[in-house]
Each structure stands twice: as C-alpha cells, then as structure tokens.
Amino acid sequence: MQIRNGRMAAPPALDALDNSIIDILRTNGRATNQDIAQQLSVTAATVSARLQKMEDARAMRVVAVTDFAARGYNVIIAVGVRVQGRGIQEVGRDLAKFPEVLSVNAMNGGYDLELMVALHDFSEVQEFLYDHISGIDGVAQIDSGVAVDIVKYEFNVVPLGPT
Amino acid sequence: MQIRNGRMAAPPALDALDNSIIDILRTNGRATNQDIAQQLSVTAATVSARLQKMEDARAMRVVAVTDFAARGYNVIIAVGVRVQGRGIQEVGRDLAKFPEVLSVNAMNGGYDLELMVALHDFSEVQEFLYDHISGIDGVAQIDSGVAVDIVKYEFNVVPLGPT
C-alpha cells in the first residue's frame, strides 16, 4: 500500500476549457494553438496561457509515443517477478531500462513486480526472460510471460518529475 | 496467445536521426522543429520531413498525457476481473470507458481482464469496484484491488488506428 509520492494532491483546478484543450492535444499533440483556439472559439492567446498554466502545474504534458506494432513489436507479455536481496523499486528501475520493457509495477501481493514486455514474436520470449530479466541482480524468480492483448492504455501516470 | 492485430510488422526503417528526434519529443512533445534541429545539428526542414514521414508511417505520434497525481489521483490499484456470458474484449472496452480506468489488458491465464484504476484514495476503492466495475454486463468476478506503485510506464502501445 503506497501513496504515489510525497506530493499533496494538487487543486483540481482544471475547468472545461482546460479539458477541451487536453482532449484535442490527446489526438494531436502538435496541434497549433490557433487550431485549438478556433475549434474552441477562443483566441490563441488564451490557449497559450492555459497551456503554460497546465504545464507549470504539471497537470499535463505533451510527449511522443511510438507505436510498437509499427516498429515490429507484435507480442506483449506480462511477466511476474519475485525479488530477493535487493529493494523492489531498485530492481524495478533496473528492469525498466530495457527498451522492450513497457511498464514496471511494484505490486502489493502476488509478485513483487509485474512487467509488460514487447517482443517481436514468441520465439523471443525465452531468450528475453532468461538472458535479460534473470540476469538482473535481485531477481529471484520469474513467472514466464502470459500473452496480453491490450484493450486500453491511458498512461501518463508516472509522476512527471523535475523539468 | 494473441498477435496484436492483423497488421504485418512494418519495416523498422527508423534510423539514428529518427530515434534522436523521438527522444527529444518524448521529453517535450511541443519542442519546435528548430530546437530539435539545433540539438541534432541538422536543419528544421530535415526535422519536418522526418516527422511527417514517421507520422505517416504511424511509427510515432505526439499526444498529451495528464498527470494523475497532479489531478488528485494518488492511489493506483490493480483489479482482476473474470468474464462470463460476454466477449472479453467487449467487456474490456466497456470497462475502459471509465475515466478512472488507466489500462485494460486481456490476459491469457489467470484473470480474463486486468485493470489499472486510479482513485483519489483508498476510501474510494470499495465504492468503485462495487458500484462501477461490478455493474458492467459480463463481469462475473472481481478480485479486489491490489495497490500498485508505478516504476515505469512507457506506453503508446495501443495500435494507433486510423487518422
């Protein structure tokens, strides 16, 4: 059981206009302020001000995401990991360094860590688990991957961190 | 066991420059082409061309993400769901509609669906599970949430879909 970080909950402070701007940028993060303004019947200056406010408040961020399928990663597997002799977060951060590792969650119950891993095909599974995952210090046990079909991924959940 | 979609693996086709551009946009999706160009010692015209190429190929996309912590969501829980009497994907898509639901995965083995849910605090867990999740047609069993601490979320994994 863990609160995400030391930060207090920020004021919600996002009104309907803020949310409309976010909605447009969720589809196209490089939409121009003028385009956004036109769609929402305000001026570009307003959009500019709102965006700065939200970025300063760390309520929103625009980022590039890559389509793993377009890059030839067609298989997603979930991998359970048990940790021994080292901090769970620490081991998780090491595992997170692999580009194939999409997500790392420290779970309270069941496994210590659950990973989502993107691979080109199933023939890579054994190799990845045993050559890469199990080579990390502190990884005591791996429960070999279960294929996953992604219905929704809405992330951005990571604390946005210092600028 | 499921291949992500009907699409064939696209040519990798991303060279070092493409990847450098993506790296910069991963930090700031609204970086100007000129800024990017300067950091990589090319011209803005080149960056513009590369970005169009990658967007057309659906290899990359720039999107807005919101920081759930900044919006007052401090607790992430994993919820296992078993489905009966309805298609798993179909139920998954219904569950995906809740704004609190960050991710929905159809797992092969264990639960049929695994959700990640963002809530303001633990007092909301029971209410959300029983008032919202269990109300969806086809949800046969819920394994109540396990708190999760996110180490990495690198997603973008969803097929990008038609423009």
Place this chain on the structure above:
DNA sequence: ATTGAAAGGAGTTGGAC
C-alpha cells in the same frame, strides 16, 4: 481571465546539391 494587435519566431515548400 480573455482579447486584439504587433513583432519576433517557427513551419513548410520547392529547387539545388
């Protein structure tokens, strides 16, 4: 908090290498 206008900055296109 939003606007309008203005000045500086950025995006894109076409032609040359």
Place this chain on the structure above:
DNA sequence: GTCCAACTCCTTTCAAT
C-alpha cells in the same frame, strides 16, 4: 536525404476590458 531561402503562418507579450 539534406540544405537554403522565402513565404506563410504561428506564438507570445502587453495594454485594455
């Protein structure tokens, strides 16, 4: 594939409401 240059378009700021 990249560059240069020009044109067009966008972003931001500030005074005013």
